[in-house]
Every structure is written in structure tokens, then in C-alpha cells.
Amino acid sequence: MAELTYREAVSRAIAQEMERDPTVYFIGEDIAAAGGVFKTTEGLLDRFGPDRVRDTPISEQAIIGAAMGAAMNGLRPIAELMFSDFFAVCWDIVANQIAKTRYMTDGQVALPLVIRTANGGGVRFGAQHSQSVESWMMAIPGLKVVVPSTPVDMIGLFAAAVRDPDPVIVVEPKVLYSSKGDVPDGEIVDELGTARVLRSGGDVTICALGAMVSKALSAAELLDGDGVSAEVIDVRSLVPLDVNTILDSVGRTSRLVTVEENPRLCGWGAEVSSIVAEEGFFALDGPIVRVTTPHIPLPSADVLEDAAIPSVDRIVEGVRRAVG
Amino acid sequence: MTKTATRSDLDVRLDIYRKMQEGRLFEKRAHDLFLEGLVKGTSHLGQGQEAVAAGFAAALEPKDMVFCTYRGHVHTLLRGAPMGALMAELMGRANGICGGKGGSMHLTDVEHGAMGSYAIVGAHMPIAAGAAWAAMARGTGQVAVCFFGDGTTNIGAFHEALNLAVVWKLPVVYVCENNLYMEYTPIGDVTAVEHPAADRASAYGLEPILIDGNDPDEVHVTARRAVDRARAGEGPSLVEAVTYRHGGHSRADPAKYRPDDEVAEWLGRDPIPMYRERLMGEGVEAGVLDGIDAEVVAAIDRATDEAKAGSLPDAASLDTQLWADGGSAWRS
Numbered sequence: 318m319a320e321l322t323y324r325e326a327v328s329r330a331i332a333q334e335m336e337r338d339p340t341v342y343f344i345g346e347d348i349a350a351a352g353g354v355f356k357t358t359e360g361l362l363d364r365f366g367p368d369r370v371r372d373t374p375i376s377e378q379a380i381i382g383a384a385m386g387a388a389m390n391g392l393r394p395i396a397e398l399m400f401s402d403f404f405a406v407c408w409d410i411v412a413n414q415i416a417k418t419r420y421m422t423d424g425q426v427a428l429p430l431v432i433r434t435a436n437g438g439g440v441r442f443g444a445q446h447s448q449s450v451e452s453w454m455m456a457i458p459g460l461k462v463v464v465p466s467t468p469v470d471m472i473g474l475f476a477a478a479v480r481d482p483d484p485v486i487v488v489e490p491k492v493l494y495s496s497k498g499d500v501p502d503g504e505i506v507d508e509l510g511t512a513r514v515l516r517s518g519g520d521v522t523i524c525a526l527g528a529m530v531s532k533a534l535s536a537a538e539l540l541d542g543d544g545v546s547a548e549v550i551d552v553r554s555l556v557p558l559d560v561n562t563i564l565d566s567v568g569r570t571s572r573l574v575t576v577e578e579n580p581r582l583c584g585w586g587a588e589v590s591s592i593v594a595e596e597g598f599f600a601l602d603g604p605i606v607r608v609t610t611p612h613i614p615l616p617s618a619d620v621l622e623d624a625a626i627p628s629v630d631r632i633v634e635g636v637r638r639a640v641g
Numbered sequence: 642m643t644k645t646a647t648r649s650d651l652d653v654r655l656d657i658y659r660k661m662q663e664g665r666l667f668e669k670r671a672h673d674l675f676l677e678g679l680v681k682g683t684s685h686l687g688q689g690q691e692a693v694a695a696g697f698a699a700a701l702e703p704k705d706m707v708f709c710t711y712r713g714h715v716h717t718l719l720r721g722a723p724m725g726a727l728m729a730e731l732m733g734r735a736n737g738i739c740g741g742k743g744g745s746m747h748l749t750d751v752e753h754g755a756m757g758s759y760a761i762v763g764a765h766m767p768i769a770a771g772a773a774w775a776a777m778a779r780g781t782g783q784v785a786v787c788f789f790g791d792g793t794t795n796i797g798a799f800h801e802a803l804n805l806a807v808v809w810k811l812p813v814v815y816v817c818e819n820n821l822y823m824e825y826t827p828i829g830d831v832t833a834v835e836h837p838a839a840d841r842a843s844a845y846g847l848e849p850i851l852i853d854g855n856d857p858d859e860v861h862v863t864a865r866r867a868v869d870r871a872r873a874g875e876g877p878s879l880v881e882a883v884t885y886r887h888g889g890h891s892r893a894d895p896a897k898y899r900p901d902d903e904v905a906e907w908l909g910r911d912p913i914p915m916y917r918e919r920l921m922g923e924g925v926e927a928g929v930l931d932g933i934d935a936e937v938v939a940a941i942d943r944a945t946d947e948a949k950a951g952s953l954p955d956a957a958s959l960d961t962q963l964w965a966d967g968g969s970a971w972r973s
Contacts, residue, residue, distance in 0.1 A: 342778060368778065374808065379767040379801035386771020389756060390706065391779050394771075409798075414764050418757065420969075422749040423740035424962035426757065458971075459963055482965035510973030557973035 318501055324494040326468035327357035330475035331395060333504060335365050338393060341479060344371045344380060345397030354399055355435055355494050377407035381432065385415050388430040393479060401436035401450045401488065415484050416459030431478045432486045437528055437578050438626050439492030444614035449578040451488045452585050455555045461485040462555040463509060466530040468498040470553065473507025481509060490528035510557030514566065518546035521572035521640050524563060524589055526552045529576040529627060536632035545640055555585050563589060564597050571602035572639045576627050581612040608635040653699055657857045658920060658930065660695035661913050662937045664715035667724065670941050671714065671731050675892065679949070680731045684745040685712040689887035692912035693818050694719050696860025697786055700868050706756045708769040708787040711746035713758030716788055722750035724940060725947030734951030741954040763798035765789070766815065770806045773813035784871040785813040792823030794837040803845045803879065812871035817881040818854060824890040825898055838881035847879050854882030855912040
């Protein structure tokens with residue numbers, strides 16, 4: 318067991334998979350010699366060499382397109398998109414090519430590739446380097462999406478993503494890179510499509526994702542002092558979505574709050590709310606409440622960004638509305 | 642500038658003739674089936690451009706990989722994809738090469754190295770680079786050949802892919818089929834340079850290669866040189882082959898924007914009768930060429946029968962093959 322930062326967990330995760338499988342290659346901007354702009358990939362170039370750890374030009378279509386072509390021809394590539402906002406630059410390759418090709422060819426083309434990306438706010442970078450875009454990918458048939466919230470989950474879910482035969486996007490909340498957590502020794506492999514109940518409670522289910530998970534846990538502690546027993550679920554995987562864990566929990570608590578860093582409209586919580594309304598309606602004893610960033614681009618100034626992203630206080634307030 | 646055409650041996654040239662006829666007559670049949678209401682949707686025919694496809698196809702090994710565009714019937718066919726399954730795909734049948742899920746713009750036959758027909762302009766340029774990168778990394782000796790239209794030269798992915806291919810010295814050959822029109826607009830009206838691909842080559846440290854895309858011998862010699870170079874680890878090439886499509890951009894386009902004399906001039910330079918004349922001028926008996934023509938027609942007749950005999954896709958196939966497990970579940 319060792320305590321690792323999230324950023325150390327990223328490099329350990331990549332190293333674990335590259336060590337295990339010689340067909341795993343890693344490309345991206347500044348990921349090799351520079352060790353990544355977030356220092357998440359330090360040491361990989363020295364360990365695995367310049368053939369397998371490759372710097373690219375600032376050419377997001379080329380990076381993601383090359384990953385797709387390589388996956389078609391026997392590699393299991395990992396591509397880094399430095400900021401998830403840059404998905405907009407290569408969205409054709411992601412949404413039209415990678416997502417659709419297996420289906421369009423009736424299964425002739427397999428695309429075992431991983432795109433990992435730094436996502437979300439909390440670091441004062443302003444609107445074009447801070448969005449939470451996980452709901453973009455979730456909306457496209459053919460893409461799997463996971464959002465690890467801890468160092469150990471980063472390693473385990475990333476390993477599962479690399480080993481998965483389909484394209485998987487690993488969304489890393491950049492505000493968590495300096496966060497720490499205990500990580501067991503040895504190989505760590507988790508499972509896509511699995512949510513995790515982090516805290517049991519009987520009065521309300523709080524579903525959170527990524528950087529919102531620790532805030533949801535803090536809110537649950539505060540609510541406990543007020544006599545509200547909150548269950549906290551780390552959703553972890555948007556596609557596949559672990560619907561059963563959420564429905565089971567709501568079946569016990571009869572209340573649901575989602576905590577989303579994304580802007581309001583069409584966030585992942587809207588889908589979760591829709592599922593619970595459709596399939597768990599008779600278990601509900603009150604309105605579903607969504608706590609989200611307002612429907613705005615993220616501002617840069619610290620006080621404005623903090624006011625935009627869901628805070629512990631706003632989660633507490635949302636839960637109070639849900640429990641009436 | 643490459644303008645020298647040396648002669649290939651006779652067998653190769655007869656194979657190129659056959660390939661051009663396969664492409665031409667396959668697409669003619671597809672058009673006839675459309676008029677019968679059996680081929681649905683749209684299609685983008687390559688009639689007039691077959692010399693580019695055939696000249697390159699004859700230069701490739703089975704392990705090589707071809708990436709093409711929505712105008713990809715001929716390229717896919719000439720990789721050796723089964724003709725009946727291609728025709729069935731155009732007809733939306735269960736025995737189509739993609740089970741009816743792909744259609745005209747997405748013909749793919751991975752088993753034969755036809756790695757896909759890509760219908761968003763430019764996307765397959767970096768994808769072909771990636772396949773070539775994997776070939777290099779794995780030491781397979783494969784070459785990727787990526788065909789694209791003149792319109793692609795003005796989209797970002799073209800430039801990103803060429804730069805990456807040169808920097809990484811990838812075994813990929815990029816082939817611009819310059820048919821003078823992107824869709825309806827002349828490429829010259831919207832492009833900063835006269836030769837949309839060749840004039841950009843120097844920006845990536847590549848030799849400008851501008852060839853007559855209606856001369857299959859010239860195409861084939863160029864193809865062999867570029868493919869050999871790629872296979873030898875000497876890096877990518879960018880070829881611009883000037884050609885002309887006999888019809889419009891797609892089914893919906895009667896191509897009235899093209900001057901009559903221009904169309905007449907290019908119809909007079911149809912690569913198939915010109916090649917037939919050249920071969921006969923060099924002593925090939927008309928009967929040999931007629932025999933090839935008859936074999937091609939018979940093969941297309943058989944393929945048409947096979948396609949027509951196919952059943953319609955079962956609705957149960959609708960939610961299959963999104964994922965590698967064969968299904969499409971989004972919840973666990």
C-alpha cells in the first residue's frame with residue numbers, strides 16, 4: 318500500500334498497461350519528453366522508449382485519427398487530449414469515425430483504444446480550458462465513458478479501459494491531480510460499468526461524479542449532523558451506466574439528488590433522473606433534484622468559478638429540497 | 642513533376658484493364674438497379690476515374706490497406722471484396738458486405754484490406770496515417786494507401802495528417818483524385834494554388850507528383866514507386882492524379898454546371914477505350930479484351946443475382962455490433 322497523488326496514479330496506470338501488453342502505445346502533445354503539462358506522464362518515455370511514447374504536433378485530428386487507425390491495425394493505442402475542451406477540435410474523428418465505424422461495418426472493425434483527457438474546472442483556467450464535457454461523449458452511441466474520482470480508481474478503471482475491446486474515454490478531473498489516496502501494491506484492474514456506494518444512508522441518494530464525489534461526501538457528513546442520512550454513490554462510469562446500483566439505492570431511500578459539474582442542460586444527471594423517473598417512479602417520495610453548474614461557460618475569476626461549480630453548501634441545500 | 646510512363650508487363654496491364662472494366666460496369670449496373678428502384682439512397686460514382694483505382698490496386702499486396710471516400714465503390718471492389726456482397730450492400734440486403742448498415746458511402750471489407758469508405762471529407766487522412774503507424778510499429782511491411790478528392794486538400798485533417806506522416810516517416814501513400822470539382826464548385830475557384838495537392842507537397846518536404854489520372858500505365862508506375870518507397874521505410878508520398886468524373890457529384894446532381902465542351906473533351910479521354918486502343922496498338926488481340934469484357938459482365942450478372950436473392954435485413958440486427966460483444970447495451 319502506498320499513498321499516491323492522482324497524477325502519480327495516471328502514470329502508474331499507463332505504465333502498468335504498457336508493461337503488460339507490448340501493443341499498448343501512447344501518444345499526445347507534450348506527453349513524452351516534457352512528461353505532460355499536468356506532469357501525469359513523467360518517466361514513461363525513459364521507461365518505454367520513443368517508439369511507444371510519442372510526442373505529437375498540436376494536431377488533435379491527427380492524434381485521435383492516428384489512434385483510430387492504429388487500433389484498426391493491431392495496436393491498443395492510448396491518446397491524450399491535453400484538455401477535454403479540445404474534443405471540439407477533433408469531434409468528427411471521435412463522434413463520426415471512432416464511435417460509428419464498428420456499427421457501420423457490422424462488426425468488421427474493432428477499435429480497442431483509449432482517449433484520456435483532463436476535464437473540468439476548479440483551476441481558474443477560464444471557459445476554454447475548464448468545461449466538463451463528459452456528457453458530450455455520453456450522448457454518442459459507440460463511446461464508453463468513465464470518470465475516476467480517486468487514484469486507485471484511476472488505475473483500475475484505466476486498466477479496464479485499455480483492456481476493453483471498444484473505444485473508451487477516460488475523463489480525469491484536473492482539479493483532482495494533486496489529490497491523494499491509498500493505492501494497493503501490485504496490479505489493479507477494475508470494471509467498467511460499475512458505480513460504487515461510498516456511504517450508506519437511508520433518507521436520500523446522492524449520485525456524484527468525478528470531482529463532485531468528495532464534495533458529496535462532505536455534504537453527507539454535514540447533513541448527518543442535521544439528522545439526514547444520505548447515501549452517496551460514485552457513478553464512475555457513464556457508459557455503460559450502472560443503472561441497477563442507482564435504482565436499488567433509490568428503492569431504499571426514495572429520494573434522488575444528482576451532483577454534476579457540467580452545465581445544466583442535458584447533463585448526465587438528466588439521464589439518470591429520467592431513468593429513475595421512468596423505472597423507479599413508485600419508489601420516489603419527492604422531487605428529484607439536480608445540482609449542477611449553471612447553464613453558462615465557466616468564468617475564470619476564483620470567486621466566480623467557485624460560485625458556478627456545485628459547492629458543499631449547494632449540495633446540502635439541494636438535498637434539503639429533495640427531502641422536503 | 643513525374644511525367645514518365647514506362648511499360649508494365651502485359652499480364653499486369655491486362656489485369657489493370659480488367660479492373661477498370663470491373664469498376665465501370667459494376668457502377669453501371671448499380672445505376673441501372675437504382676433506376677429499377679432496387680438500389681436506395683444516394684451514391685457517388687467514380688465513372689471516368691477508374692484508371693487511378695486500377696493503377697494503384699495492381700501495385701498493392703494483399704496485406705496492404707486502402708482507405709477511400711464515399712466515392713469508394715471501385716476502390717473497395719478492386720481490393721478483392723466480393724462483388725455480390727458489395728451489390729447487396731447497395732441494395733440494403735442482409736447479405737451486404739456490412740449487413741445493410743453501411744450502404745454506398747461506407748463499403749468496407751477488412752478481410753481484403755478495404756479498410757473503409759469515409760464519408761466526412763478528410764477524416765480518413767489521419768486514420769490512414771494511424772494504420773501505417775501500426776504497420777511500422779509492428780513491422781508488418783504493410784503500406785496504407787489513402788484516396789481522397791481534390792476538395793479534401795482544403796480541410797484541416799489533410800494538413801495535420803501529411804505533417805504527422807512525414808514527421809513519423811510513415812508507410813502511407815496519399816492519392817488525390819483531382820476531378821476538377823469538389824462537389825459542384827470547381828476546385829480552382831476556391832483554392833489558393835493551381836494544383837491542390839501537388840502544390841502543397843513542398844510544404845511537407847515532399848516531392849510534388851502530378852500525373853495524368855486517366856493514363857493507367859502512368860498511374861501504375863507512380864503507384865509502384867510510391868508504394869515501394871513506403872514499404873522500404875522511406876516515408877510517405879503525396880500523388881495528385883488529374884481525372885474527371887463522367888457524372889455529377891452524387892445521384893442528385895445532373896452536373897449542369899460543367900461546360901459542354903469540357904465534358905466532351907474529357908469523355909473523349911475516357912481511360913477505358915483509350916487503354917483498349919493502346920493495348921491493341923501494341924498487338925493485343927481484340928478477342929483477348931473482348932473475352933475480359935465478357936467475363937466481367939458475367940461476374941456482374943452473377944453478383945446481381947446473388948444480391949437480389951438476399952433477404953432484407955432482420956430488424957433484430959438493428960441493435961447488434963455497436964460493441965465488440967456484439968450488442969449495443971448502454972447500461973450494465
